[in-house]
Amino acid sequence: xxxxxxxxxxxxxxxxxxxxxxxxxxxxxxxxxxxxxxxxxxxxxxxxxxxxxxxxxxxxxxxxxxxxxxxxxxxxxxxxxxxxxxxxxxxxxxxxxxxxxxxxxxxxxxxxxxxxxxxxxxxxxxxxxxxxxxxx
Numbered sequence: 327x328x329x330x331x332x333x334x335x336x337x338x339x340x341x342x343x344x345x346x347x348x349x350x351x352x353x354x355x356x357x358x359x360x361x362x363x364x365x366x367x368x369x370x371x372x373x374x375x376x377x378x379x380x381x382x383x384x385x386x387x388x389x390x391x392x393x394x395x396x397x398x399x400x401x402x403x404x405x406x407x408x409x410x411x412x413x414x415x416x417x418x419x420x421x422x423x424x425x426x427x428x429x430x431x432x433x434x435x436x437x438x439x440x441x442x443x444x445x446x447x448x449x450x451x452x453x454x455x456x457x458x459x460x461x462x
Contacts (some may be wrong), residue, residue: 331419332396334363335386335407339422349439358406364399371396429454 330371339362365384370381382392406413428434434453 328366333419333421334366335423336366336420337361337384337423340368340415342363343415344412345406346408350395350410352412355410355412357412357414358402358454359417360399360402360413360415361387361402361420362415363420364402365415367392367396368399368419421437427451 344352346355353355366385367381370376370384371378377383378389378392378396381396382389385392403413405411429451432451432454434451
């Protein structure tokens with residue numbers, strides 16, 4: 327029986343989950359699925375320019391595991407770009423790292439993403455959906 331996958335720590339969830347070529351209807355496109363941890367690997371290595379050791383440490387995985395995730399992610403993105411396919415970000419084996427927040431209005435506690443996709447996302451309480459009342 328295979329060993330269960332260890333959760334990968336992810337600091338970012340994108341605001342947009344599907345990307346497609348312009349001018350082509352999505353229903354006519356084949357999709358490539360990029361997992362959330364694959365996107366995180368690309369973000370850390372290629373977007374932030376970090377070394378693999380630091381990327382692996384931030385995701386709380388080994389360097390060889392990080393390399394496998396990054397290689398898979400880059401192959402999927404290359405296939406999507408060269409073949410004109412749609413890309414969907416979903417699934418994976420991950421846990422969202424975040425900062426603990428408390429809503430001033432409903433007093434609900436929640437995790438805000440460590441690196442929000444937008445400033446509004448950082449301040450939005452998931453329980454009452456109030457932007458103005460979320461604080462640190």
